[in-house]
Amino acid sequence: MNLIDTTAAAAAGARSPLEIAGTEPPRSEAKPSPAKPSLAGLDRAGLADALAQIGVSEREQRMRVAQLWHWIYLRGALSFDEMTNVGKGLRDKLSAAYTLDRPEVVVEQVSNDGTRKWLLRLPPDIAGDKPHDVEMVYIPESDRGTLCVSSQVGCTLNCSFCHTGTQRLVRNLTSAEIVLQVMVARDRLGDYPGRDRAVGPGLPTEGDRLVTNIVFMGMGEPLYAYDSVAKSIEVLADGEGLGIGKRRITVSTSGVVPEIEKLGREVGPMLAISLHAVRDELRDELVPINKKYPLKVLLEACRTYPPASNAKRITFEYVMLKGVNDSPADAKALVKLLAGIPAKINLIPFNPWPGTKYECSDWETIEQFSDIVFRAGYSSPVRTPRGRDILAACGQLKSETEKLSARERLALRAMAAAAE
Numbered sequence: 001m002n003l004i005d006t007t008a009a010a011a012a013g014a015r016s017p018l019e020i021a022g023t024e025p026p027r028s029e030a031k032p033s034p035a036k037p038s039l040a041g042l043d044r045a046g047l048a049d050a051l052a053q054i055g056v057s058e059r060e061q062r063m064r065v066a067q068l069w070h071w072i073y074l075r076g077a078l079s080f081d082e083m084t085n086v087g088k089g090l091r092d093k094l095s096a097a098y099t100l101d102r103p104e105v106v107v108e109q110v111s112n113d114g115t116r117k118w119l120l121r122l123p124p125d126i127a128g129d130k131p132h133d134v135e136m137v138y139i140p141e142s143d144r145g146t147l148c149v150s151s152q153v154g155c156t157l158n159c160s161f162c163h164t165g166t167q168r169l170v171r172n173l174t175s176a177e178i179v180l181q182v183m184v185a186r187d188r189l190g191d192y193p194g195r196d197r198a199v200g201p202g203l204p205t206e207g208d209r210l211v212t213n214i215v216f217m218g219m220g221e222p223l224y225a226y227d228s229v230a231k232s233i234e235v236l237a238d239g240e241g242l243g244i245g246k247r248r249i250t251v252s253t254s255g256v257v258p259e260i261e262k263l264g265r266e267v268g269p270m271l272a273i274s275l276h277a278v279r280d281e282l283r284d285e286l287v288p289i290n291k292k293y294p295l296k297v298l299l300e301a302c303r304t305y306p307p308a309s310n311a312k313r314i315t316f317e318y319v320m321l322k323g324v325n326d327s328p329a330d331a332k333a334l335v336k337l338l339a340g341i342p343a344k345i346n347l348i349p350f351n352p353w354p355g356t357k358y359e360c361s362d363w364e365t366i367e368q369f370s371d372i373v374f375r376a377g378y379s380s381p382v383r384t385p386r387g388r389d390i391l392a393a394c395g396q397l398k399s400e401t402e403k404l405s406a407r408e409r410l411a412l413r414a415m416a417a418a419a420e
Ligand code: SAH
Pocket: 159, 161, 162, 163, 216, 217, 218, 219, 220, 221, 222, 252, 253, 254, 272, 273, 274, 275, 317, 319, 348, 349, 350, 351, 352, 353, 394, 395, 396
């Protein structure tokens, strides 16, 4: 693993030594001009507004929005000139006022199992402030490609085992910034019709898409950025555009109960709950939002989550912490707790980070735990800690908005060397 000081790397124009060929940087990577907003990432209403701004009549807007939608989301257009069915006059007006820029990719890393991590630079809230960096991770398998996206810069929730929680919240991402994470990944992978598709180890070989699934498991608590997340899911799932169906989009929450029901009713994606403990006393410590919404109310919200069914199960994430929550008694209590809920259980090996007081459970302990869960009728594929060599595991995303100390960097290098 090679942890990059992104600030220095960007300044030097440096690239990760792990970078491989086949991912041509998109043309739009040129520095965005702040004077011209980008239309990429907007929903239909946003596009209609943008058209109104340049004088397109209300009568014409619907048809023009459909054209823009097709070119931006289905074809991945990087410039208005590509939009051959839009007249030259309107194309010129569009380019004079807007761009199709994506956020700048500051670092791209490709792990030896095909996992990719990108660090994106987003503009600050206030002009002149430091920009925000957010990470996203692509996890390929033979039949699918999952993109782990962020919903906030940082997180306010301070779960005791989570690296992101140690970073103060800077801001919620906008819906466009969430959609743009997916678009950047597809740009980088050549995952649009007619583009040079990325080649390399570990990429999916089945199907014609490289990004097939989205998980909101990067930085931030998605249900604290509810409006952005809800709006972004509608754009991502639109069948005339990016077309990633809601069954393939999973929102992971630490348990913001009032928003769970709302998300199910208004949007309807798949749900994942960061459970991690079966007793309130322990969960209060690991996932402090439990003090506000304890297990009983959380599980009730799951039981009544509108989209859930046996075919659309809720995933319960359970991080394996040595000597903390990993006993056979915990496994039995977990199974009992989930009775009556259409559930999947996802045991996650803890990914250590510098300064954490926790350790990952031993492999035998994880197997024993997973056996108990399996015997109760749950398949529990232990989530492989992929991408450890680039520190990409979900939940371990932490942007470089706060710079790492030299000591932390050394610790990270040592950790990654052990994981190779
Ligand atoms: N805030 C949301 C989504 C982001 S975290 C949530 O908490 O659900 C995504 C998942 O990674 C969560 O289940 C989280 O608990 C888990 N996670 C956080 N830190 C981790 C770590 N160091 N090792 C393993 N999993 C971790």
